[in-house]
Amino acid sequence: MTHASGTMATPPFYSRILDFLLSTNSKQRLRIRRSLLAGLVFVVSVGITLYFSSVGGMNPQQAHWLNIGMLCSCLGFYIALRTGINLRFKEPALTLPQVLVALTWISLSYTVTGQAHSSILSLYALVMVFCIFTMSARSSVISAAYGVLTLAIAMLYKVNTDPDNYPFALELVNFILALTIMPTIGSLAAQISEMRDKLKAQKYELEQALEHIKKIAAHDELTGLINRRRMSEVLAEYVQNQEREPTGFSIAMIDLDYFKKINDQYGHLVGDEVLHGFAEIAKNTLRKADLLSRWGGEEFLLLMPETNAGQPSIGLDRLRKLLQEYPISQHQPALRVSFSAGISSYRQHETIHETIKRADEALYQAKANGRDCTVNR
Numbered sequence: 001m002t003h004a005s006g007t008m009a010t011p012p013f014y015s016r017i018l019d020f021l022l023s024t025n026s027k028q029r030l031r032i033r034r035s036l037l038a039g040l041v042f043v044v045s046v047g048i049t050l051y052f053s054s055v056g057g058m059n060p061q062q063a064h065w066l067n068i069g070m071l072c073s074c075l076g077f078y079i080a081l082r083t084g085i086n087l088r089f090k091e092p093a094l095t096l097p098q099v100l101v102a103l104t105w106i107s108l109s110y111t112v113t114g115q116a117h118s119s120i121l122s123l124y125a126l127v128m129v130f131c132i133f134t135m136s137a138r139s140s141v142i143s144a145a146y147g148v149l150t151l152a153i154a155m156l157y158k159v160n161t162d163p164d165n166y167p168f169a170l171e172l173v174n175f176i177l178a179l180t181i182m183p184t185i186g187s188l189a190a191q192i193s194e195m196r197d198k199l200k201a202q203k204y205e206l207e208q209a210l211e212h213i214k215k216i217a218a219h220d221e222l223t224g225l226i227n228r229r230r231m232s233e234v235l236a237e238y239v240q241n242q243e244r245e246p247t248g249f250s251i252a253m254i255d256l257d258y259f260k261k262i263n264d265q266y267g268h269l270v271g272d273e274v275l276h277g278f279a280e281i282a283k284n285t286l287r288k289a290d291l292l293s294r295w296g297g298e299e300f301l302l303l304m305p306e307t308n309a310g311q312p313s314i315g316l317d318r319l320r321k322l323l324q325e326y327p328i329s330q331h332q333p334a335l336r337v338s339f340s341a342g343i344s345s346y347r348q349h350e351t352i353h354e355t356i357k358r359a360d361e362a363l364y365q366a367k368a369n370g371r372d373c374t375v376n377r
């Protein structure tokens with residue numbers, strides 16, 4: 001939104017704070033938000049750990065170090081994302097490192113939560129769910145394998161050192177559960193990642209196709225020039241710009257002389273060759289700033305920016321001279337063509353139709369004057 005003065009409106013205070021915390025770059029912002037969402041799970045875990053250690057469920061010192069470790073790793077990832085360090089990596093979302101670190105903390109939590117350790121299993125599933133929407137197939141498989149491995153190590157260690165809280169039978173059941181759940185989610189994540197890749201590829205193909213369709217819609221196939229529809233849009237833009245900055249522009253309506261005769265005498269193939277050749281020669285002869293379009297049939301509309309009434313049509317004269325010398329048809333090397341042109345300059349506040357109408361009238365006059373000439377109006 002802009003004020004009447006044209007300056008940008010200041011965003012509200014809370015949105016400035018959010019910009020500061022989450023970045024104004026939309027991609028970075030999404031990455032930070034995802035990381036913070038995962039961090040929220042850690043914060044809840046810290047609360048649960050504090051409560052559990054206060055009621056004697058776990059060793060307070062272990063709970064203390066676990067909490068510090070979890071919070072520091074969250075902070076570390078936040079800083080890496082917020083400062084843009086993550087952009088130096090191939091996968092800037094840092095999803096795989098974040099998931100691996102989370103799985104490490106979960107496996108450590110598994111070893112210090114005593115009787116309540118089985119409830120930790122759900123966190124493995126939660127972390128794997130994060131993989132589903134963001135990770136590549138390969139990273140999902142790595143995460144699942146890493147989760148199962150670290151859990152197995154934690155279980156083996158605890159079965160041997162604390163069999164009262166970690167009896168073998170319970171650990172076996174827990175392990176089988178984890179072994180079923182984690183690779184299943186990992187494989188789902190891999191499948192979704194493949195679908196995402198396919199969608200990306202389809203999106204790219206669609207964009208290319210759209211680009212191609214736009215090009216076809218705006219160009220004439222035979223001459224490669226922009227067509228009448230596109231030229232009409234360009235002219236409308238020019239007229240609009242003249243209201244702000246009246247630099248002036250002129251148009252020329254160009255018509256090949258006796259073109260019907262060429263078709264009748266040499267055939268349509270030669271006629272097409274002449275149209276194509278005329279477009280090529282004109283493009284190479286006229287000013288770089290000039291824009292030529294195929295207006296229809298053997299008629300062309302030339303837009304000459306920053307050209308005002310009365311200015312000589314030097315470009316068209318040069319083109320006329322060249323056409324007298326240039327063999328325009330390979331099939332009929334002796335064939336020479338000429339054209340008639342009507343020029344009109346845009347008058348402030350008139351419609352483009354009025355400018356075109358004057359150019360048409362000037363062209364009519366040029367034809368009446370015997371063709372092969374230009375009339376300026």
Ligand SMILES: Nc1nc2c(ncn2[C@@H]2O[C@H](COP(=O)(O)OP(=O)(O)OP(=O)(O)O)[C@@H](O)[C@H]2O)c(=O)[nH]1
Binds near residue numbers: 222267268270275298
């Ligand atoms: N080969 C070919 N001919 C076309 C194309 N488009 C229009 N024409 C032909 O262009 C000719 C135009 O003829 P007229 O309008 O009588 O114009 P002219 O013969 O140039 O006569 P003047 O303009 O009075 O000099 C017609 O024979 C159309 O069939 C095209 O794409 N290819």
